[in-house]
Amino acid sequence: MVAVGMPLPKVTLWEDKPNQNVDLPTQGKIVVVGVPGAFTPPCSSHVPGYVANEKGFEAKGVAGIYVIAVNDVFCTAAWKKALEGGEQSKVHFLADWNGQFTKGFDATFDASGLLGPLRSKRYAAIVEDGKVTKAFVENEVTDVNVSSADNVLKSL
Template identity: 65%
Template sequence: MIALGATLPSVELWENKPNNKVEFPDGKIIIVGVPGAFTPPCSSQVPGYVVAAEDFAAKGVVGIYIVAVNDVFVTNAWKKNLGFENYENVHFVSDWNGEFTKALGAEFDASGLLGPVRSKRYALVAENKKVQKIYVEGVVTDVDVSSAQNVLEEL
């Protein structure tokens, strides 16, 4: 995984539609990496971040970015399916080719289930685009270390 203090990779990510590029803002952000939109563990992990968005904001977080190695149509449909279309500080982001995930060192081979390149389950705290904290699950289906509750308690 990317080292503490490292700068977030400058890789093109999309939100809502193709070529709608995501720019991480200055300030404190949370990036949540998930193996795949619509999968049961991911769909159970993400709501914790959305529900706690105001609690994160109270601790100085200016944005929460849910990053999946899926195309932008899938991440957008997942956001709508979960009912989280109207949360302006929570972003569902497409890492359609896995480039961001690979640059973080968070990829794993999910052949036979989700496709060859997917993201490990993680949460990352960055401030001014520098990595401050990293929470990576030992087992990709677990949602403990990277849960919203755990990350919020440690901020």
């Protein structure tokens, strides 16, 4: 599972449209937020905190916030537009369309019967120079406590 010392998986993700590739920065400080699925009620209550607090994260030296979901890029792009403030935000909504990033972070769980067989556990990670320096992993994927934007921001 996502833990201190883990390197970022070297996987290309997509943002906004197919083949608009994004490689996460390996220099500086970023926040990576893993969510089970775009548009799900817990995820749609989790991510707005990061959008609302993006300036607070910037003030603490965070160069970017990357929300990663095991969804297709059309879904993640539509979700960003649907969330209040999302379209104007610099928060990146990335599609881990085949779950390779999530597998590389050892953050998968089987959500068969609800969302599909491979989904991401809910977590947030502070990453500095390509390695996790702090990890915030929820015990239950429906919980939004440990990995909340407020909690992560307080830790910086």
